[in-house]
Amino acid sequence: MTLNIPVYQPSEFFPATVEQQASVIRNAVSDLSDEDIAWISENRDFAEAERYREKDEVDEALVSSSLVTHERANIEDLFRAHDAVRAVKLYLLEFKQHMAVLHGLFAGAVVATDITSELDTDFWRKAIAIADADNAHAMYLSSDNWPFSVFHKLLDELANLVGDDQASMASILLAGIQDARTSVYGAFGSVYRDLKRHQFVTRIRDNVDWIRQDGIMPMFAFKAATEGMPNSMRPPNSGELRQKYEAAVNLVASRLSGIKAQRFMDACKVYQRLYAARAAYDIYEYFGFYAFARHLLILRGRRILESSSFSEARSFHYFASTYQFSKLEELLNSSHKEIQTS
Amino acid sequence: MKCSFCQNTQSLPELILTRGRTAVPGCVEGTVRIVIDPRDADQLLAEEVLVTPMTDPDSVPAMQRSAAVVTERGGMLCHAAIVCREMNKPCVVGTTNATTKLMTGQRVRVCASRGLVLAESNASALS
Numbered sequence: 001m002t003l004n005i006p007v008y009q010p011s012e013f014f015p016a017t018v019e020q021q022a023s024v025i026r027n028a029v030s031d032l033s034d035e036d037i038a039w040i041s042e043n044r045d046f047a048e049a050e051r052y053r054e055k056d057e058v059d060e061a062l063v064s065s066s067l068v069t070h071e072r073a074n075i076e077d078l079f080r081a082h083d084a085v086r087a088v089k090l091y092l093l094e095f096k097q098h099m100a101v102l103h104g105l106f107a108g109a110v111v112a113t114d115i116t117s118e119l120d121t122d123f124w125r126k127a128i129a130i131a132d133a134d135n136a137h138a139m140y141l142s143s144d145n146w147p148f149s150v151f152h153k154l155l156d157e158l159a160n161l162v163g164d165d166q167a168s169m170a171s172i173l174l175a176g177i178q179d180a181r182t183s184v185y186g187a188f189g190s191v192y193r194d195l196k197r198h199q200f201v202t203r204i205r206d207n208v209d210w211i212r213q214d215g216i217m218p219m220f221a222f223k224a225a226t227e228g229m230p231n232s233m234r235p236p237n238s239g240e241l242r243q244k245y246e247a248a249v250n251l252v253a254s255r256l257s258g259i260k261a262q263r264f265m266d267a268c269k270v271y272q273r274l275y276a277a278r279a280a281y282d283i284y285e286y287f288g289f290y291a292f293a294r295h296l297l298i299l300r301g302r303r304i305l306e307s308s309s310f311s312e313a314r315s316f317h318y319f320a321s322t323y324q325f326s327k328l329e330e331l332l333n334s335s336h337k338e339i340q341t342s
Numbered sequence: 343m344k345c346s347f348c349q350n351t352q353s354l355p356e357l358i359l360t361r362g363r364t365a366v367p368g369c370v371e372g373t374v375r376i377v378i379d380p381r382d383a384d385q386l387l388a389e390e391v392l393v394t395p396m397t398d399p400d401s402v403p404a405m406q407r408s409a410a411v412v413t414e415r416g417g418m419l420c421h422a423a424i425v426c427r428e429m430n431k432p433c434v435v436g437t438t439n440a441t442t443k444l445m446t447g448q449r450v451r452v453c454a455s456r457g458l459v460l461a462e463s464n465a466s467a468l469s
Binding site (some may be wrong): 048049052053055143144145149151152155166167170173174178179181182184185189223224227235236241278286 | 364366367379380381396398399400402403406415416417418419420421423424425427428429430455
């Protein structure tokens with residue numbers, strides 16, 4: 001008997017519909033030149049590359065931030081207090097609330113009309129708080145490079161139930177969802193081969209929507225589109241991954257009975273939802289709306305600061321781009337004191 | 343999915359160059375390419391074994407070209423594990439020391455099903 005297995009999609013975890021995101025983005029880009037869009041596209045790539053290049057420094061900033069630590073402790077407490085399935089369900093509720101607050105703040109700032117000649121420190125203080133909390137989700141949901149992850153307890157439960165069948169376990173872990181990064185390469189690989197950034201941006205403005213239905217913004221696919229892999233090397237798409245996932249779940253379920261079979265299905269369902277949430281996070285944060293809003297607001301902030309201090313503008317740009325928000329807060333505090341004493 | 347070494351219950355510790363966790367099972371032979379800076383991943387040739395502290399999003403084409411991926415950091419759901427799983431590429435994660443224990447140009451056998459990297463000549467002799 002083939003089981004009916006629910007497969008959640010990342011879009012179910014976006015904090016706003018793609019149409020709502022598109023509306024804000026269209027509004028914002030109508031005031032942006034091609035050079036501005038190229039800057040946003042390039043700064044996103046710079047920030048991501050720098051985050052990996054300076055990983056130890058960035059990780060140290062995450063670990064030493066009290067806001068990140070507070071949010072991490074909340075998440076860890078949740079998983080200490082409950083079994084894996086219950087803990088994940090509660091975590092996903094918190095995650096959705098967090099994403100809604102994050103989106104509300106950044107979408108509001110993107111469309112704000114009262115832009116002045118001074119840095120909006122009120123916004124940036126709020127942004128630092130929510131972005132630092134967001135870093136905790138980056139560490140525990142999006143990454144698996146830390147001793148704790150919201151997946152670990154569930155992975156132990158799945159491994160225990162699946163047993164020695166490594167092939168089935170690998171297919172179940174795919175969750176029927178394509179990763180954001182391979183999705184970008186799959187969609188854009190070599191589409192604009194060898195174009196320069198400004199040529200790429202012109203094509204994006206002319207040819208495609210600013211945001212796709214899967215939440216990915218083409219302006220953040222520069223490397224994949226211009227240096228990507230040939231068609232013959234494309235990774236499998238979501239449909240193929242879903243078939244593998246469903247076949248593996250059915251195979252393992254057919255071997256189990258009674259309470260173990262029920263535990264396995266419960267674990268699969270909640271794992272698949274959690275994986276969809278992770279995919280949504282990766283798309284929204286690194287290839288979608290949040291990447292756009294963040295780098296647009298960094299561009300605006302840098303331009304404002306450049307008028308008074310180039311070095312301060314550069315520090316602001318670097319810390320905000322590389323997720324080092326506690327250092328950004330120190331910068332804002334020191335600047336504010338100088339303004340007060342001058 | 344397991345090679346003769348993987349199926350052999352008598353493991354031979356002296357053959358093991360490094361070990362980590364099985365992210366994607368499978369066993370292959372290949373030539374090591376150490377990539378410390380992700381920007382150098384473009385240097386990886388087809389069918390080489392990508393050995394790196396960790397992969398980054400721009401490593402996807404190199405991972406696709408590789409025979410297998412071995413990382414020092416990361417767990418079952420790190421970037422390397424997820425991408426390799428989609429590509430059905432053998433992958434060992436969390437070795438902690440692969441970039442120092444292995445050398446570019448070295449021939450190895452990656453027994454990802456057991457989370458092991460072996461010197462190829464020794465491993466082949468077992469087959």
